[in-house]
Amino acid sequence: MQEPEAAKYRNLDARSLRGLAHPLRMQLLSALRRHGPATASMLAERLGESSGATSYHLRQLAAHGFVEDAPERGKGRERWWQAAHDGIGFDENLLLDADPAVRGAADTFLHEVATTHARELSTWVGTREDWLPNWSHATDMSDWTVRLTPEHTRELVGKIHELLENYADEDAPEAEKVRFHLHAFPIESE
Template sequence: MQEPEPSKYRNLDARSLRGIAHPLRMQLLNALRRYGPATASMLAERLGESSGATSYHLRQLATHGFVEDAPERGKGRERWWQAVEQGIGFDENLLVDADPAVRGAADLFLHEVATTHARELSTWVGTREDWLPKWSHSTDMSDWTVRLTPERTRELVGKIHELLETYEDEEAPDAEQVRFHLHAFPTESE
């Protein structure tokens, strides 16, 4: 009997949220997910941090199960790290948890996600000419405003997630990593 494939996504609970809700930890995890296994020194150089800081925060991420050793990469004393899962699920109930520390960590987590999305989009705008002409009609920065109930919004987000999962693991020689940011939130109408 074949063992089931481990989940690609992890749902945060109060304990794991406290382990990830730090800007550098979130950047480290994002870098490992996007670029693959790396050492603390490599990540320090990529993120403009000290290797001491990256090493400490990688160990904290490991304590909470977000990263693990990549022993097939290590040579001698060199320690390589890899992400355990490829995504995080966020439970909105963490924002109303009875513990103020959990609510604070949830708020910090969401603000860091929003900051990361804005930074990635801004980087794309600043480097888009590097991708032309091949990608000139393949990118999108659209926005939509529709009137939906909370239930219909959940349904639509779920359908978008399901659709994106059908496009994973493209192996074509000209395939690149493509980031999709989905933001769905209510706004006041006039």
């Protein structure tokens, strides 16, 4: 996986992975990244969870440095949270760690990422008619099967990441947040 920029991304190590690899924690972090600062109660309502559960998991995320207070938002006892980084860098070596708990956390993390991608795509398909026609014509759900070496696969993924970074902060009035999912994995030849 391409090395993310240090200031914008958090690279997972064994300890931080164990602190993040929980479906609700990953959903909370994603909600804060996508929608901005929020309270535990706001996040509970958004995710259909209890505020006690969201409060607990937010504190766990904070203990591992994934979220932090948003002090400019808080009033009195109301605690606002914000994401501490824009994204996460995952080291595939965590899947080979000697500690089975780390390998299990890595599996949980990857399965939750895959589930989130599938949920986001399914949501788009179900709501695509809510968008103007020019957005429907701008989207893509293609797939490709090509023969590549592991080295060429890493090179191609890196080039795609670089290309996306070049378009990342468009400020045109009609610009919207657009999700790109990149999945690159080997399949058995027939």
